[in-house]
Each structure stands twice: as structure tokens, then as C-alpha cells.
Amino acid sequence: MRFTPDFIEKVREANNLVEIIGQYTELKGSGHRLMGRCPFPDHSDKSPSFSVSEDNQLYYCYGCKKGGNVFNFLETFNGMNFPEAVEFLARRASIALPEKETFERNKGISRDQKDLLLKINKVAGVFYHQQLKQLPPEHAAKKYLEKRGLNEETVEKFRLGVSFEEWQGLYKHFLSKKVPIDLAESLGLLKPKKAGKKDDSHFDLFRDRLMFPIFSSTGDVIGFGGRTLQADGLPKYLNSSDSPVFNKSRVLYGIHETGKFIRAQDSAIVVEGYMDAIALYSAGIKNVVAILGTAFTPEHAKVLKRYTLNVTMLLDGDEAGLNGAERSLPILLEAGMMPKGFALPDKMDPDDFVKAQGADKLREEVGRAPELFTLLLTKRWMADYHGSPSEKVRIVEEAAGALAKIPSRALMDLYLLEVARQLDVEIGWVRRAIAQKSQPLAGGPKPARPEPVRSGPVANAPAAPQDEAPQEAPEPEIEKIVLKNAPKDEAFILSLLLHFENLMVDLLDAGPEELLPLFSHPGIKRLLHLAVSKYQANPQAFHELAPSLATVVDNPSIIAVALTVTVEDGAQEGFERRLMTDYLNAIRQRHLKQQAKALASQLKDGVSPEKLEAFMELQRNRLAKKRDS
């Protein structure tokens, strides 16, 4: 575990959920419950059905049933993983992160240094952005934005800026802000002069360019891209060099803003540059990210996989576009993703396409895009195919590289079938040809390769032995208590207990040992035990109970669900108690029935007076309960 539970709690308590969510949706109401329209992009909420509790620091949506605490919100809304959400909120609240827990394990810089570098980038970003905002409409930068159809909103969302022609604009700004010049140089923003004097030692790298800050998924400026504003300026695009905070081969441009749309739509469109991404975004296609002038890398795949497995590569319809796709395909397949591809007409970039044919047309094309494998097969490997045997051999050999990377045998079989169909040969021949070409396929069954098993089965089986975990360890996170598949009534009781202190007191008065055994779901049981012991240890902190436990479960909406009771029925005196009684009766009945069943099957194996007595007692209990209810 990276952070201690105490640290996580401290961070959570320092960030008011109402403030965070209030940035994304207008919340109305007072005191305990605030209502607003659901901010999640996959739920177009007409009437306000999203509730946030200031007291309990939880949110719950009646419509899409999402719920949880502040970490859960950022994970779902911004697509952060848990450590990122903790880091983001710690910084927001100016809580120092534990030094050993830096995420840049290989980079050898301290957390403080990293913070300083990010701060310098931020200063530069604000500087460029302010310069752009002050420009008159006839300036080349403004004209360019207008021509590309980028409105004020997009400029603000992506914090676009401008660098002027002068040589030391940023350098002088840094001097005035007392920015350590050597660090700014290490970020690639400044270059040293050959014979520099003090206060005249450096010049700006980015000059006369439209500036694109490059954000991490948590919203820090980690680098810059600049597009020349001169008609024939070279290079057309210039990026920050790699630095301790910036690594081109792992950055997906735009994801800090588009991640939530990618997650909501469960699909991503990958384009080649930041202008492409911004153009699609402002045309309303928001589930988009750009790679920065590199091929798609395994690091990109790792980042993107946190949001979706469904990727459509939008390729420039030229040789270079297909080249890039050919390099990307094995990486995407090896990562267990489902890549599709759409090749734009020749000499068109995504922006041209949208301008010429409209965003709807592009959406349609992306929607019916073929598998990237099939696209490459037909458009590239079979480009000048006339059907000769030697061509067939060459094509199979070209496809073999990608095929060898597919972890799923089933998918590979389908691709083999596709090759056989397109080349009009037997699938057996394709298999043999590939086996000859690539060693790992030789001789019947492939060596066992771990299937890309992820959350599903793992989450279902809390008691699963540890050695079944995937070899390639995912980001280490805290172990979650599994609430998946919990019976509705047991889940609701849990949530009620965490929201109403009087119910918790009732439970303790009645003696928890009487009640707890009634629950059948192991996750609910564990959480109830945890809740009771936490409450007994510190009854003053009742309100912290629900939001803090939401951190440790796999399905935090179960904890938040009782917000519905506060909102709808808060006015009715004692309503929560009646609800509780009803639900408890229901699970009591079920519990007795199950016990009776178990005993009955034992009786089949032979009757003893003790067993018989126990059975009679149970039946009496069940009848009594029936009369009560």
C-alpha cells in the first residue's frame, strides 16, 4: 500500500466533497442535502437527481445509481486511479505527500523538486495564456484560432496560449518571478546563451508559436507543444524535450479533460496531434486523446486501459498514417485492447474531415470502423495484391508479427479466419505458414500465456488464493472489501446504519452479536464488523464513518444509497427506524429458512434428539416471526 489509512483519511477530510462537485454541477439546497443535475457525462439528467450530503461527505445519483465519497467521485468522473486521486486531493489541500511514496520510481527526483518543476510549468502556462487573451482579434494567433474554429470555451478548457517573437519574453518573466533559471532550462523552456551574463544568460525556446500546455491526467502542466504562427515556420510543431516530469512516450494529450468522456462512452478515439484532438473536441467528439508525434507505446496502452479497452485509431490516410498503425497494432493487441481503425481520405486530417463532412459523419465512420487488423490487412498488406501464391506468403508473414502478440486465442482464431477468407486459402495453411514464420506459434498449442484477467473474477472471489493474481502487477492499491452481488436488503441495512446514528445505537443496545450473524454476504459482514468497532472506538466521529468506509469497498454506491432516505423521507419522523425493522425482518426470515434447510438436510443423515430439538426450536421461531410481521 502506498498511503497509510491515516494519511488517506486526512486527505479526505481536508477536501469538502460539496466544493469539488460544485465545480461540475450547480448544487442547490441547504444543510444536509444538496441537489443538482448529475455531472456524469453518461447520464443526461433532465431533472436534478444527484444528491450530495455535506454531513456525510457522500454523493448518490437516483438516476444512474453512482455514489461514493470524494475519491470515488474523482475516480469515476476524472478517470483517476486511486493513488492519483489521493495525490491530487493532497496537493489541493496543501498536505505534503509522504516522500517515499513518489510515483516516479525511476526518475530519481524528490517530490519537492517535482512540485517545483510543475510550478514553473504552471507559471509559464499562465504567462502564455494571458498573452493570448490580451491580443487584438487581428493578430495572427487569433486569426489562426478563428480559422480552425476554436472558440473561447475550447481556448479556456485547454488553456491555449501564445509565445511572441521576442527572444526573452518568458525568460524575463521568470526573472521577475524569481524562478530558478536552471530548473526552467531543465524543463526545456529556456536555452542557455553561449556567452551569457548574469540576468542575460538564457533565451526562450518557444517563440512566435501558438502554445498548447500538455497536462497530466491529474491536471498538472507537464510540458508544452507549440505550433508555429509563421506561414513557413519550421519546425511546424515543437514539443518540450523530455524532463523529469514529462515523458512524451507516455502522455496522452487531452486526457485530463476527455478522460471522463472516454470512460462514460467506454471508447476512445486516438489521433496524431494536439490540434486534431482539440478540433474533434470542439466539434463535440469529446472521447478523444492524441499521441505526441510518437507511435503508440505500451505506456500509452497502460494509461488508456484504465479508461477503456475500446480504441479507434484515426489515421491520416497516407503512408505515414498506415506505418504508425502497423507499429501500434501489436502493442494494442498485446495489451488486450480491441483496436479499430479508420483511415481518413488522403491528405485530410481529422479537422479537415469534420469541416468537409461534419462531426456526425465522422462519428458514424468511427462507429462502423473495422478492426485495425482488418484495415491493415486490406489497405496495407494487400495493397497491390493480385492473388499470386508468393504474395499470399508475403502477406501472411507481414501479419504474423501482430498475430503473435494476441493474448486471446479466440481473437487470434478470428483473425486467422479473416486472413484465410481474404486470401482465399484454407485456415490450416495460414496457421502453418505463421507457425513457420514465428517461433512462439510453432508446434501446436501456444505456451501458456496468462489471460488478461482483471477485476471481474478477482472481485467476485474475495477468498481467491493470491497466486492467481496476474503476474504483471497492476498499480498497487488498497485492498477493497468486496460488496459486489450483496443482497439488496443487507446492503440497504448497512447503508442505513452508517447514515443514522440512532440506528447504530439501537444495534449496539440490542447487542450486535445477535444481529450480525443474520447477514449472509461476507463483504457486508466484514464491513459491519469494521463499522461497529470503529464507532465503538470513537462515537464522536459517526459522520466520518460512511465516507471513510467508502474508500475501502469496491462498490461505494452501496454505502451512499441511504442518501435517498434522507432526501425523500427525512421529514417523516422515525421513518428510517420503520425501514430498518422491515429490512431486518426480511433477512431474519431468510436466515431462519436457511438454517431450517441446513438442519433438514442433516436430519436426512440420521436423527438425534439434539438435532430434532434444534429443528423444532427453529420452526417455532419462524412461526413466531411470521405472526409478528
Ligand SMILES: [Zn+2]
Ligand atoms: Zn446520474
